[in-house]
Amino acid sequence: MADTVQGFSNVRRTRFWQKGFLASQSAYVLAALIVIIAIMALLSPNFLTPGNIANITRNFSFIAIATLGITLVIITGGIDLSVGSTMALSATVTSLVLSGLAGAAIALFPGGALILAVLAGLATAAAIGFANGFAVAKLKLSPFVTTLGTLSIVRGLTYVATYGRGAFPTGPDKDLFIAVTAGRLFDLIPISFIYLLILAIAMYLALHHTAWGRYVFAIGGNESAGRLTGVPVDRVKIQVYMLCSLAAGFNGIIISGWLGSAPANLATAYELTIIAAAVIGGANLAGGVGGAAGAIIGCVLIEVIRNGLVLARVDPYWQQTLVGCIIVAAVLVDRLRSLRNG
Amino acid sequence: MSLLELHGVSKEFGAIRALHDVSFSVRPGEIVGLMGDNGAGKSTLVKIVSGIYPPSAGHLSFEGSDAHIASPAEARRLGIETVYQDLALADNLTAAANIFLGRELKYNVGPFRFLRHNAMNARAAELFAELKSETRSDDLVKQMSGGQRQAVAIARTRLADAKLILMDEPTAAISVRQVAEVLSLIHRLKEAGIAVILISHRMPDVFAVCERIIVMRRGNKVADKPIGETSPEEVTALITGAKEAA
Numbered sequence: 001m002a003d004t005v006q007g008f009s010n011v012r013r014t015r016f017w018q019k020g021f022l023a024s025q026s027a028y029v030l031a032a033l034i035v036i037i038a039i040m041a042l043l044s045p046n047f048l049t050p051g052n053i054a055n056i057t058r059n060f061s062f063i064a065i066a067t068l069g070i071t072l073v074i075i076t077g078g079i080d081l082s083v084g085s086t087m088a089l090s091a092t093v094t095s096l097v098l099s100g101l102a103g104a105a106i107a108l109f110p111g112g113a114l115i116l117a118v119l120a121g122l123a124t125a126a127a128i129g130f131a132n133g134f135a136v137a138k139l140k141l142s143p144f145v146t147t148l149g150t151l152s153i154v155r156g157l158t159y160v161a162t163y164g165r166g167a168f169p170t171g172p173d174k175d176l177f178i179a180v181t182a183g184r185l186f187d188l189i190p191i192s193f194i195y196l197l198i199l200a201i202a203m204y205l206a207l208h209h210t211a212w213g214r215y216v217f218a219i220g221g222n223e224s225a226g227r228l229t230g231v232p233v234d235r236v237k238i239q240v241y242m243l244c245s246l247a248a249g250f251n252g253i254i255i256s257g258w259l260g261s262a263p264a265n266l267a268t269a270y271e272l273t274i275i276a277a278a279v280i281g282g283a284n285l286a287g288g289v290g291g292a293a294g295a296i297i298g299c300v301l302i303e304v305i306r307n308g309l310v311l312a313r314v315d316p317y318w319q320q321t322l323v324g325c326i327i328v329a330a331v332l333v334d335r336l337r338s339l340r341n342g
Numbered sequence: 343m344s345l346l347e348l349h350g351v352s353k354e355f356g357a358i359r360a361l362h363d364v365s366f367s368v369r370p371g372e373i374v375g376l377m378g379d380n381g382a383g384k385s386t387l388v389k390i391v392s393g394i395y396p397p398s399a400g401h402l403s404f405e406g407s408d409a410h411i412a413s414p415a416e417a418r419r420l421g422i423e424t425v426y427q428d429l430a431l432a433d434n435l436t437a438a439a440n441i442f443l444g445r446e447l448k449y450n451v452g453p454f455r456f457l458r459h460n461a462m463n464a465r466a467a468e469l470f471a472e473l474k475s476e477t478r479s480d481d482l483v484k485q486m487s488g489g490q491r492q493a494v495a496i497a498r499t500r501l502a503d504a505k506l507i508l509m510d511e512p513t514a515a516i517s518v519r520q521v522a523e524v525l526s527l528i529h530r531l532k533e534a535g536i537a538v539i540l541i542s543h544r545m546p547d548v549f550a551v552c553e554r555i556i557v558m559r560r561g562n563k564v565a566d567k568p569i570g571e572t573s574p575e576e577v578t579a580l581i582t583g584a585k586e587a588a
């Protein structure tokens with residue numbers, strides 16, 4: 001049979017629905033999300049009220065920035081379990097530096113202490129990310145085990161730094177700190193949502209319109225092919241882990257602004273929700289697949305379900321069970337679809 | 343003058359001696375066949391020339407001067423391109439993205455450098471047309487047939503003006519018709535003055551296109567002869583060890 005001969009001309013065309021966003025799990029989950037929102041709006045008159053929408057946007061921003069970061073790591077085929085701890089330590093360092101500078105008699109321009117404090121918090125996160133990335137890329141340690149170690153190390157350091165009591169932002173820049181983390185733009189849009197949008201757009205551009213983004217995908221798709229073709233695999237991996245930690249650290253600082261404090265147990269076990277959101281949004285733990293839109297869709301879905309259950313007065317203990325079911329359902333749908341497309 | 347020379351190149355992986363004291367040279371525009379059983383060290387040799395591994399001993403020269411090829415990027419700068427045995431393609435990227443992987447076309451916007459998607463797709467389409475492949479630039483490699491994947495790996499070597507192309511079993515996974523395409527491509531490369539080192543298990547292919555044949559056995563070079571002075575029977579005996587050396 002002539003058809004079984006594979007020539008250079010034996011072309012199997014990829015149809016438009018088999019590639020790009022339309023072919024991604026993110027698109028399916030987005031469709032599911034829209035259906036869920038429609039059902040909830042029908043069932044509960046309180047669901048689509050401005051107050052509740054603001055609530056949802058605020059709550060999913062609790063994890064969404066960190067989810068963007070971990071999505072990068074997951075695309076390269078890695079994982080970072082230390083994001084929750086990193087959120088806590090960055091927030092703690094920021095609060096400690098802010099309070100410390102208030103106590104020290106250094107004359108700083110207004111906001112100077114805040115800038116230094118946030119930089120210190122982010123530098124802490126960057127250091128954690130560098131350690132993770134170095135261990136994974138250069139020492140070839142397993143990302144799971146390495147970051148399981150950092151999860152514990154960093155949480156331990158957070159307790160040590162404050163004797164377990166947590167830290168509180170104080171000083172002249174405190175109000176400014178609260179305003180730039182927990183504030184609202186035009187009294188409406190949570191400012192953290194603006195940060196999220198800016199970072200998501202930056203991530204989209206980096207992933208799809210720069211060579212660096214190509215390398216991130218190539219490492220997840222076929223790391224050894226990347227090495228053979230001259231992709232700086234180790235450098236990109238370290239950068240990706242650093243960006244993940246920075247996103248987590250920034251997210252942690254924002255949370256401490258909302259809470260008005262950085263308790264030592266801040267964001268405990270958040271890594272599980274964050275990974276769940278990334279996976280529901282279409283990031284594939286096997287590597288090579290994922291994106292900014294998916295990360296946000298995953299976070300929104302989790303928060304909408306949680307919010308809907310609260311409005312429906314369902315026992316909150318059911319939330320976790322349901323989120324687990326959604327994770328399995330999302331990857332199952334993706335699996336069935338890829339079986340069908342071969 | 344020789345294009346590429348290897349002088350006493352050896353390579354050890356721990357206790358495994360993959361190459362032992364291998365020397366040979368390739369002239370510009372010459373087509374050299376490299377044959378040997380599995381594990382003879384052919385792929386290791388290719389990876390040393392293309393900058394993946396440093397040799398444990400010995401040295402290389404390229405165009406008459408000492409070459410320390412420390413990375414794939416450096417090999418490309420010298421004009422050495424490679425089709426790797428497993429093709430080295432990222433399944434989750436498009437054909438064009440794979441072809442340009444590691445040397446993307448970009449434009450500047452302030453401090454940022456963005457990809458020139460259209461230019462890369464157009465150039466990839468040209469390369470596929472040259473190879474008489476109907477592969478489309480923006481199709482994902484994941485959904486391609488073996489032949490199309492091969493075309494992508496070969497198209498990658500045609501991106502820059504190469505002086506030497508290493509092909510590690512480029513015809514191992516493709517059909518008879520496609521093999522003919524690859525062989526005619528090799529002929530065209532020769533006409534353009536490009537040297538090729540062809541690794542293949544297929545005796546007829548090697549005898550069809552190569553001017554010289556080098557046989558490896560267990561990391562040693564056991565023969566290096568013009569094609570006219572040897573025969574498939576002799577080469578087979580050299581590969582299996584029935585004949586020690588020639």
Ligand SMILES: Nc1ncnc2c1ncn2[C@@H]1O[C@H](COP(=O)(O)OP(=O)(O)O)[C@@H](O)[C@H]1O
Pocket residue numbers: 355358359360378379380381382383384385386387
């Ligand atoms: N990265 C590596 N690490 C350890 N051993 C290797 C590596 N690459 C090749 N080898 C060994 O070197 C020898 C030659 O392998 P190779 O060059 O792939 O042979 P060929 O391509 O001729 O089949 C084999 O014994 C192989 O197992």
Ligand SMILES: [Mg+2]
Pocket residue numbers: 384385386427510
């Ligand atoms: Mg081989």
